[in-house]
Amino acid sequence: xxxxxxxxxxxxxxxxxxxxxxxxxxxxxxxxxxxxxxxxxxxxxxxxxxxxxxxxxxxxxxxxxxxxxxxxxxxxxxxxxxxxxxxxxxxxxxxxxxxxxxxxxxxxxxxxxxxxxxxxxxxxxxxxxxxxxxxxxxxxxxxxxxxxxxxxxxxxxxxxxxxxxxxxxxxxxxxxxxxxxxxxxxxxxxxxxxxxxxxxxxxxxxxxxxxxxxxxxxxxxxxxxxxxxxxxxxxxx
Numbered sequence: 574x575x576x577x578x579x580x581x582x583x584x585x586x587x588x589x590x591x592x593x594x595x596x597x598x599x600x601x602x603x604x605x606x607x608x609x610x611x612x613x614x615x616x617x618x619x620x621x622x623x624x625x626x627x628x629x630x631x632x633x634x635x636x637x638x639x640x641x642x643x644x645x646x647x648x649x650x651x652x653x654x655x656x657x658x659x660x661x662x663x664x665x666x667x668x669x670x671x672x673x674x675x676x677x678x679x680x681x682x683x684x685x686x687x688x689x690x691x692x693x694x695x696x697x698x699x700x701x702x703x704x705x706x707x708x709x710x711x712x713x714x715x716x717x718x719x720x721x722x723x724x725x726x727x728x729x730x731x732x733x734x735x736x737x738x739x740x741x742x743x744x745x746x747x748x749x750x751x752x753x754x755x756x757x758x759x760x761x762x763x764x765x766x767x768x769x770x771x772x773x774x775x776x777x778x779x780x781x782x783x784x785x786x787x788x789x790x791x792x793x794x795x796x797x798x799x800x801x802x803x804x805x806x807x808x809x810x
Contacts, residue, residue, distance in 0.1 A: 586671045588670070591603035602650065616677040618636065632658040637732075689718075689774070695780060696780065705718065777804070
């Protein structure tokens with residue numbers, strides 16, 4: 574589905590006010606704009622770097638923080654060894670630095686916190702879904718949300734200090750932590766919380782292969798394909 578045309582947005586400076594380590598290969602950057610720019614859960618920003626010779630590189634990063642009306646937002650960036658932008662953010666950027674950003678962008682893969690939602694994320698695809706979960710918890714509407722997160726191991730789980738809860742199911746595909754009752758394996762129909770309310774919208778985010786497999790699982794348990802919204806993450810450095 575094509576999103577409606579968005580008004581042209583200007584690049585603006587964003588100051589780095591906090592940096593947190595999420596995993597061995599992922600960091601969360603909290604950015605502050607000069608003025609408030611309200612976003613919706615599921616939207617993203619484009620970050621642009623400019624070299625002294627004028628060369629530019631830009632990448633899109635989903636917002637991980639919930640809408641709060643402030644001038645700050647968070648993105649979580651996975652470090653890719655051959656990535657121009659992600660390696661710079663991980664290896665060079667410190668608090669107080671300024672980055673160029675444009676956004677918030679997106680109007681289809683968004684959740685405003687007032688309808689039932691099933692969130693299904695694979696690996697780094699959990700980032701925009703975390704904004705939705707945080708919004709639900711902040712507004713006391715966690716009853717509307719069910720989240721399923723698929724990761725290789727506990728060490729690969731983003732937001733490990735807060736993601737667990739009655740709304741969340743964790744699926745480990747390679748190495749399960751001690752005490753886990755589920756053996757490691759790919760996402761399966763039994764991992765999806767049921768029953769699913771008819772009005773539920775599913776938000777699926779991850780690699781192309783994960784998104785395809787997860788969509789197949791949801792359709793296989795009887796969910797209408799027109800109630801499944803998919804965002805695919807390709808390797809983007």
